[in-house]
Amino acid sequence: MLSYTHFTLEERKYLQELLEKGYSLRKIASFLGRAPSSVSREIARNRSKTKCKADNSYHYHHWRAQILATIRRRQQRQTALPPGSPVYCYVVEKLNEYWSPEEIAMRWRLEHPEQTLGTSTIYRYIWRNALPGIRKKTHLRRRGKNRHLVHHNCNVIHPDRRIPEWPEEIVTRSRIGDWEGDTVYGGIGKGLIVTLVDRKSRYLRACLVQSRDAGQIREAIHAALKGMPVMSVSLDNGSEFSQFREVERELDTLVYFAEPHKPWQRGTNENTNGLLRFFFPKGFDFHAITDETLQTVVASINNRPRKCLGWRTPSEIFSVALA
DSSP states (O other), X not given: OOOOOOOOHHHHHHHHHHHHTTOOHHHHHHHHTSOHHXXXXXXXXXXXXXXXXXXXXXXXXXXXXXXXXXXXXXXXXXXXXXXXXXXXXXXXXXXXXXOOHHHHHHHHHHHOTTSOOOHHHHHHHHHTTOSTTOOHHXXXXXXXXXXXXXXXXXXXXXXXXXXXXXXXXXXXXXXXXXXEEEEEEOSTTSOEEEEEEETTTOOEEEXXXXXXXXXXXXXXXHHHHXXXXXXXXXXXXXXXXXXXXXXXXXXXXXXXXXXXXXXGGGHHHHHHHHHHHHHSOTTOOXXXXXXXXXXXXXXXXXXXXBGGGTTBOHHHHHHHHHO
16 A cells, blocks of 8 residues: 555546446555545545435535645644644744754654644744744744855865864764864954864854954864863864964864865854854854853754754753763
8 A cells, every 4th residue: 555645636536436336445445556444534524515315325526525625734734833832832932042943843743752743834834924023034044045055265274184084983973072163253353253063962162252363263262172072173274273283282182174165074063153143144243242142142052952963952962971
């Protein structure tokens, strides 16, 4: 038998013909490649409500069945998130914490395995402005726009190690303490932040910096990773990381660099920086915020469930690994 799908118009037309020829439900089911219970349910739902006087039976017509099924699906879509229900309140709460619809849906399923919630359902409600105070331009990471590629420039330093030389432990994300790092810039002369993300747990550390001076960047990396397990640090090729050998000595670790024009080699960090950009868009003035504000955003990101973590949060994975 086929896995369950809705009856198509063609199937309903064929079903009507078989019924008119007097075939049994089991015979009809075998012709359609469906379970007898599915055929029985389809007829019961969509047959006429009154008996035909000519033969004292309920008649089934494929066009009527198709229209009734379409109406039911529309009604179900409109009530997928009944206002005031636990799932409705959960969706609104997590959207206000800037979780993505996929993160919300999968975390709900993780916590309520007996109930379903579709990502498309949440998007549909957002697009219809059917959730109070929730708008795609204010609550979705990409403001409802399509993704586009970001091009990075160039290698300006001469590293001792490249990311393709990673040992197996880093490649397989088998341990805590392998960090990917980069910078997120504000407007011209408006500061930046240094970000470091643990490859295994996706746990984020970030630090405000006044300028891209290599000495300030080195101090920021040291401050962000102070007290953290540090097995390796993998960075972009910008000149702000030119004091990487000092970083190695201070943190007693090894520093690797991405190859030129290959930002995907640090994909974990690139993706996390994209999450930060939701809160701090291009041109943002980092001089206008405090470290407390930054750490509030970092905590929010660390407590969002991730698909790659089985819908656990980076904080959960990181704390368990260190326990």
